Amino acid sequence: MPTDQLNGAPDLKHTSNIGRLDDVDIHDWYRFVYAYSDRLVTGLADEFGIGEDDLVVDPFNGTGTTTLTAKKLGIDSIGTDTSPASVLSARCKTNWDVDLDAFRERRSELLRTIRPVFDEISSQGNTTLDSFGESGGTDVDLSTYDFSEPEKTPKGWLSEKPLQKMTVLKYHVEELPDDDVTDLFELAMIAVLPEDVGNVRFGPEATRDRTQEGDTDVFRFFKNKLADIEADLERVQAAVESGEIEPGDTEILRADARQLADVLRDESELLNADAHDGEVDYVITSPPYPAEHDYTRNQRLELIWLDAADDNEDLQRIKKANIRSHTKNIYVADDEGEQVDIRANDRVDAIVSEMETILEEEDISHGFGKYYPRVITEYFAGMQHHFEQVYDVLAPGGKAAYVVGDSGSYWQVEVETAEILAELAENRVGFEAPEIRLWRNMAATTADYDDVEENILVLTKPDE
Ligand SMILES: C[S@@+](CC[C@H](N)C(=O)[O-])C[C@H]1O[C@@H](n2cnc3c(N)ncnc32)[C@H](O)[C@@H]1O
Structure with missing residues (x-):
C-alpha cells in the first residue's frame, strides 16, 4: 500500500504541487492542483504486480500522471480526458520520440521573433528603463496583433502587458507547423499562463490574486520552460537509447469516461494491438467527486489559449462531457x-x-x-x-x-x-x-x- 507523506492539508497555493511527486522529471512540464502523486501509481503497480504485458488505463487522466508513470515503468497505458489542455499535456509528456534538433531550431527562431515584440510591449508607456524590455523605438509593429482580452477570461486574471505578450506568443506559435514539436511549444505556452503569468491562485478553486498584477517577464518564463522540456527529453532519449529505460507504449485520447469501452474499441490502436487483444488489465485513476471543483475554470486560461474556450458554447461542450460533480x-x-x-x-x-x-x-x-x-x-x-x-x-x-x-x-x-x-x-x-x-x-x-x-x-x- 502506497503512503503519501502529505497528511493534512496539501499545498494548494500553487498550480503545480510538485512536492507531491517522487520523480519530477517531465511531470512538472504542466501540473494542476488536482493532480495526484506518481507515488500512488508506482505503489499500486508494485502491489498489483503490474508487468510489461499489461495494459493500464486512466479514464480521468488529467495532466497525465498515470500514463507518464506507467511509461517510465515500461508499462503500456492509455489515458483519456475531456479537457483539451489535459490531453495536450499527457500527449506531450508521453511522446519521447520528438525530433530535438527540429525543436531547437524552431525555438531559436520563435524566441528571436518574439523578443523584440515583448521588449516593445514592456517599454510602452515607460519613461524610465525599469521594465523587462530594453529597447523601445524598434521597428516592431504592434498593430499586427489583436490585444483585446478573450471573452471568457475571468476578470483581472491577466494584466495588460502580460496579456499582450501572451497574445503575441499565441500568434507566432500558431504560425508553426502542426506537429509534435509544435505541441511542446503549445504546452510550454499554456503551462506558464497559470503558473507564472496570470494573476491567479489556486486554493484549490482558482481566484484572482492581486499581488501578482503588473508586467511580467513572460519571455524568461517561457524560455525556461522550454529549457526544462529540452533537458528532460535529452535525458530520457539518452536513457532509452542506452537501454536504461524500456518505455511502455502510450496512447492519449480525448473521451468521456462514461463511454470508455465504446471509444477505446473504436479509436484505440493500443487496446486492439495483438499484445492486448481488446482487454484492459488495470485502471488507476482519480475521477472528479461531488465537491464543487470546476475543472474548466481552473484551466480557463489554458483552454482559452488553445482556442477551446472562446465562448459559452465551447465551455458547455467540455462541461457536458464531464461527470456532473458541481x-x-x-x-x-x-x-x-x-x-x-x-x-x-x-x-x-x-x-x-x-x-x-x-x-x-x-x-x-x-x-x-x-x-x-x-x-x-x-x-x-x-x-x-x-x-x-x-x-x-x-x-x-x-x-x-x-x-x-x-x-x-x-x-x-x-x-x-x-x-x-x-x-x-x-x-x-x-x-x-x-x-x-x-x-x-x-x-x-x-x-x-x-x-x-x-x-x-x-x-x-x-x-x-
Ligand atoms: C482529479 S482530475 C485527475 C488528475 C490526474 N490524476 C492527474 O494527476 O493529473 C479529474 C479529471 O477528470 C476529467 N474529467 C471529468 N469528467 C470526465 C469525463 N466524463 N471523462 C473523462 N475525463 C473527465 C477532468 O477534466 C480532470 O482532468
Whole structure:
C-alpha cells in the first residue's frame, strides 16, 4: 500500500504541487492542483504486480500522471480526458520520440521573433528603463496583433502587458507547423499562463490574486520552460537509447469516461494491438467527486489559449462531457439519475432526501443550492455508467483503483463517496468484494467542515 507523506492539508497555493511527486522529471512540464502523486501509481503497480504485458488505463487522466508513470515503468497505458489542455499535456509528456534538433531550431527562431515584440510591449508607456524590455523605438509593429482580452477570461486574471505578450506568443506559435514539436511549444505556452503569468491562485478553486498584477517577464518564463522540456527529453532519449529505460507504449485520447469501452474499441490502436487483444488489465485513476471543483475554470486560461474556450458554447461542450460533480455543470436535459433509478440506492436516497428537506425548510428556490440534490444523483449515475464501461473492457480478474474524496461541500451533508461507489459497483455492475483504503485526510475546502477523507476504492472483476 502506497503512503503519501502529505497528511493534512496539501499545498494548494500553487498550480503545480510538485512536492507531491517522487520523480519530477517531465511531470512538472504542466501540473494542476488536482493532480495526484506518481507515488500512488508506482505503489499500486508494485502491489498489483503490474508487468510489461499489461495494459493500464486512466479514464480521468488529467495532466497525465498515470500514463507518464506507467511509461517510465515500461508499462503500456492509455489515458483519456475531456479537457483539451489535459490531453495536450499527457500527449506531450508521453511522446519521447520528438525530433530535438527540429525543436531547437524552431525555438531559436520563435524566441528571436518574439523578443523584440515583448521588449516593445514592456517599454510602452515607460519613461524610465525599469521594465523587462530594453529597447523601445524598434521597428516592431504592434498593430499586427489583436490585444483585446478573450471573452471568457475571468476578470483581472491577466494584466495588460502580460496579456499582450501572451497574445503575441499565441500568434507566432500558431504560425508553426502542426506537429509534435509544435505541441511542446503549445504546452510550454499554456503551462506558464497559470503558473507564472496570470494573476491567479489556486486554493484549490482558482481566484484572482492581486499581488501578482503588473508586467511580467513572460519571455524568461517561457524560455525556461522550454529549457526544462529540452533537458528532460535529452535525458530520457539518452536513457532509452542506452537501454536504461524500456518505455511502455502510450496512447492519449480525448473521451468521456462514461463511454470508455465504446471509444477505446473504436479509436484505440493500443487496446486492439495483438499484445492486448481488446482487454484492459488495470485502471488507476482519480475521477472528479461531488465537491464543487470546476475543472474548466481552473484551466480557463489554458483552454482559452488553445482556442477551446472562446465562448459559452465551447465551455458547455467540455462541461457536458464531464461527470456532473458541481452545480455549474448541471443541465435541464440531464437524466442519468432517472435512467438508472439512482435513488434506489439507500445511501444516495438518504443524502438527497436530507438535501430536499433543507431546501424545503429554508425555502431555497434560487441560487446554486437548488441544484445540490441533482449534483448527487447525476454524479453517482454518471459514475455507474462509467463502471459499466470499465467492467465491459476489463479482463477477468482485472482491477480498477479509484482515488476519491468524501464531501461535505453541500450544507455539510456528508457524502461518503467511496462507500457509495463501492455499493454501485458491486450491486449494480458486478464487481466483487470492493475494498476501501484510507489514502489521506485532506483539509476541507470549506472552512466549516474539517478533515475530509480521500480513499482508494479497489474494484475487482470476477474471474470467469
Ligand atoms: C482529479 S482530475 C485527475 C488528475 C490526474 N490524476 C492527474 O494527476 O493529473 C479529474 C479529471 O477528470 C476529467 N474529467 C471529468 N469528467 C470526465 C469525463 N466524463 N471523462 C473523462 N475525463 C473527465 C477532468 O477534466 C480532470 O482532468
